[in-house]
Amino acid sequence: MSAEKTIDRLPAVPKPGRWIMPGLGLIQGLVISGKNAIQSYYKKDRMTTIQYPEQRAVISPNFRNFPFLCYDDDAATGLRCTACSICENECPPQCIYIVLDRDENGKSLKRPKVFDIDISVCMNCGICAEVCPFDSIYMDGEYEMSTDDRFGGLMLGLDRLAKSAEYHMKLRPEEASAVMAKRKAEEEKKAAAAAAKAAKAKADLEAKAKAAAEAKAAEEAQAATEEKGESA
Ligand code: SF4
Ligand code: SF4
Numbered sequence: 001m002s003a004e005k006t007i008d009r010l011p012a013v014p015k016p017g018r019w020i021m022p023g024l025g026l027i028q029g030l031v032i033s034g035k036n037a038i039q040s041y042y043k044k045d046r047m048t049t050i051q052y053p054e055q056r057a058v059i060s061p062n063f064r065n066f067p068f069l070c071y072d073d074d075a076a077t078g079l080r081c082t083a084c085s086i087c088e089n090e091c092p093p094q095c096i097y098i099v100l101d102r103d104e105n106g107k108s109l110k111r112p113k114v115f116d117i118d119i120s121v122c123m124n125c126g127i128c129a130e131v132c133p134f135d136s137i138y139m140d141g142e143y144e145m146s147t148d149d150r151f152g153g154l155m156l157g158l159d160r161l162a163k164s165a166e167y168h169m170k171l172r173p174e175e176a177s178a179v180m181a182k183r184k185a186e187e188e189k190k191a192a193a194a195a196a197k198a199a200k201a202k203a204d205l206e207a208k209a210k211a212a213a214e215a216k217a218a219e220e221a222q223a224a225t226e227e228k229g230e231s232a
Contacts, residue, residue, distance in 0.1 A: 036048050059141050059143075061141075061171070061172050061173075061174070063141050063143075064124060064126060064139030064140070064141065065124060065139065065140050065141060065142055065143050065145075066117065066119045066122055066124065066139070066140055066142070066145070066156070067117060067122070067126075067128050067129060067137050067138065067139055067140065067161070068137070068138060068139075068140040068142075068161050068162070068163045068167075069081050069115065069136055069137055069158070069161045069162050069163065070135065070136055070137070070138060070163060070164070070165055070167075070168050071162050071163070071164060071165065072164075072165050075162045075164070079111055079112070079136070079158075079162060080134050080135055080136035081111065081112050081115065081134065081136040081137070082110045082111065082134050082136075083098050083099075083100040083101065083108075083110065083111055083112040083113075083115070084133070084134070085098050085100075086131050086132065086133065087127075087128035087129075087131055087132055087137055090127050090128065090131045091127065091128055092123065092125060092127065093121045093122065093123055094121075095117055095118040095119075095121035095122045096115075096116070096117050096128060097114065097115075097116040097117075097118075098112050098114065098115050098116075099112065099113045099114035099115075100112065100113065101113035112158065114157070114158070115157065115158050115161060116155055116156065116157050117155075117156045117161060118154060118155050118156075119145065119154050119155075119156055120150070120154040120155075124139070126139050135179045135182070135183060138168060138171075138172070138175070140163070140171070141171050141172075165180070
């Protein structure tokens with residue numbers, strides 16, 4: 001049943017200040033339920049229930065459950081997360097745990113070595129997704145996550161959190177398209193800045209080489225003049 005049809009069948013909202021008979025809402029609700037129950041035998045759009053799990057309802061793009069981490073191209077190398085820990089610090093129930101990956105010299109590799117979210121604690125607030133400055137963490141629409149493993153099953157690591165940019169595009173096309181456009185514009189800006197820097201460095205190098213060549217030529221000319229003077 002479409003959302004519009006459902007809204008059409010709801011009773012009109014009474015104007016503020018108008019007297020409402022006690023229990024009217026309950027009666028109206030029961031009338032709608034009764035209509036749905038009887039008419040569902042001969043009207044398909046009155047069927048308000050589905051045979052789950054054989055049938056699945058279409059999930060609203062606004063539905064959000066637990067967070068996931070987005071990667072471009074490859075899960076191992078394309079993770080957008082830089083392990084900046086902003087989401088970890090902002091998460092109200094503190095259910096995110098991040099360890100920064102480092103090389104053998106201790107230098108930051110700007111990616112997480114460990115990224116865990118305890119979904120038994122997560123309250124689906126979406127703050128992590130709002131504060132992430134690297135377009136890395138978004139709220140997922142997955143809801144079939146029940147498990148009998150109280151601890152391991154509800155602790156999501158990188159293997160379960162990392163999902164592709166294509167997944168994000170399918171889940172929320174509008175949001176993902178805006179993010180991709182923004183990232184593309186940023187990349188183009190970076191590439192233009194790098195090209196301008198390289199061109200400036202090349203021009204500086206050429207100017208230096210030209211100045212050195214001119215200085216050398218001047219030195220040689222002076223030496224030649226001095227030599228001429230001595231021989232005269
Ligand atoms: S949705 Fe909220 S509670 Fe869950 S990990 Fe993000 S910030 Fe924490
Ligand atoms: S998900 Fe975003 S905010 Fe959280 S650590 Fe990674 S880059 Fe930082």
